[in-house]
Amino acid sequence: MTRSTTARSTNDTIIWTAHPSARLGNKMGEYAALYALAKLNGHQAYVLPQMQRELGNIFKISLPVLPQAVADSIKWKEYTLKDWMSPEYRNISGQYVKLFGTPCSWTFYHHIREEILREFSFHDSIKKEANSILERLKGPKVNVTYVGVHVRRGDYVKVMRDIRRGVVADKNYLQQAMDYFRWKYDNPFFLVTSNEMDWCKNNIDHSLGDVHFVGDGQEGSPARDFALLAHCNHTIMTIGTFGYWAAYLVGGETIYLTNFTLPDSPYLNIFKYSAAFLPEWIGIPADLSTLMQKGQ
Structure with a gap:
């Protein structure tokens, strides 16, 4: 089951998420890149309700859900990703980071392939x-x-x-x-x-x-x-x-x-x-x- 969260934007909270767009394959790429990059940068990743509904109905994804009301209250730093991993993604700064783009490349997450496969385990x-x-x-x-x-x-x-x-x-x-x-x-x-x-x-x-x-x-x-x-x-x-x-x-x-x-x-x-x-x-x-x- 996907966990929910009551995360609130405080002075020391760091929140990463991804803007959900397009269809299933793109959303899987968005989720996998978010999961991998947040882990690489040492931060907690959250999914927005729309992404949880679409992916969570199919897979046993584990990232916690950020309530939409909380997401709407945050002033996000919007960070657009290329379709492949780039060195600067190892040091993304910002307290509230929302990833944009539809990356679909193994270069983001293949080093943690087993974790990604677990995230996309079917119900x-x-x-x-x-x-x-x-x-x-x-x-x-x-x-x-x-x-x-x-x-x-x-x-x-x-x-x-x-x-x-x-x-x-x-x-x-x-x-x-x-x-x-x-x-x-x-x-x-x-x-x-x-x-x-x-x-x-x-x-x-x-x-x-x-x-x-x-x-x-x-x-x-x-x-x-x-x-x-x-x-x-x-x-x-x-x-x-x-x-x-x-x-x-x-x-x-x-x-x-x-x-x-x-x-x-x-x-x-x-x-x-x-x-x-x-x-x-x-x-x-x-x-x-x-x-x-x-x-x-």
């Missing part, structure tokens, strides 16, 4: 449901290797093309990634989740009978899809923090889409491939030919 009911679905899909087969596949599309299709000068994962990438696991493991079971399940069903070859379209695509209630991915043995991710965090929690082999923007993309000013993906993960370069043909 028992969610874990039980995910394991039940996996068992039902497996049926009588033995020695099954579950591979979670997250296909992020939706708004990202236009965002990547029109703003970031990049692409999302295509059918060829997914085929290559799946073929890797088919080559390496005898009985792979691919569990596909996405916010565009129709696209997946039309573009992922499921003729071998090892692909299962299990996602419900409900972005407003992502716990079920995320738990299914996180209870697999390995991960195929495309783009986005949702897939990243599933892979990070799983800890098995991860295949990810890399080099998915043109070299002059403005996105590369705020994003680093080396900070976004663990060194041992396997990157498959995106096909940028459609962007190059358009001269974008």
